[in-house]
Amino acid sequence: MREVIVSNLVRTKIAELNLYLTEEFQLSWIAAEARIQRMKVFVESFRNEGDYPLCRFKKWRELGYRCAVFEKSWVFAYELVPEGVIVRDMSHTAILTE
Numbered sequence: 872m873r874e875v876i877v878s879n880l881v882r883t884k885i886a887e888l889n890l891y892l893t894e895e896f897q898l899s900w901i902a903a904e905a906r907i908q909r910m911k912v913f914v915e916s917f918r919n920e921g922d923y924p925l926c927r928f929k930k931w932r933e934l935g936y937r938c939a940v941f942e943k944s945w946v947f948a949y950e951l952v953p954e955g956v957i958v959r960d961m962s963h964t965a966i967l968t969e
Contacts, residue, residue, distance in 0.1 A: 874955030881947070881958050885910060896952045913941045917949055917956045928967050931960065940964070 885907060892903035918945070926938035926948055936948040936959060946967060948960040 875915055875918045876955065876957045876961050877914060877955060879916075881961050883949060884961050887919070893952075910945070912957055914947060915938070917947075917958065920952065923949075927968060927969055934959075 877896065889903055889907050892898045893900055896903075898906075910961060916947070922940040923937045926932045926936050926946075928938065928946070928948075931948040934948075936950050939949065940945060940948045944964055946962055946964055947958055948962075949956050949958045
């Protein structure tokens with residue numbers, strides 16, 4: 872198995888999403904935390920040897936990132952490096968352009 876490194880940008884976005892879910896979307900803390908935990912488990916699954924295809928979104932494809940979609944709403948862009956995988960960015964699918 873390989874190592875999964877999550878960038879500070881992605882950590883920040885996940886923390887902001889947690890706040891958004893509880894404050895703006897009015898989810899309970901428990902429901903928001905459950906969703907965030909599912910995201911974290913999904914990201915940790917990148918340590919498995921199978922890889923997703925290169926991103927179809929130009930800004931990430933040009934950087935050689937691979938994209939993985941979480942629950943049809945969130946895209947995680949990651950880079951393969953000799954040490955393992957670096958998760959570089961994430962975005963909601965609605966705001967990405969090809």
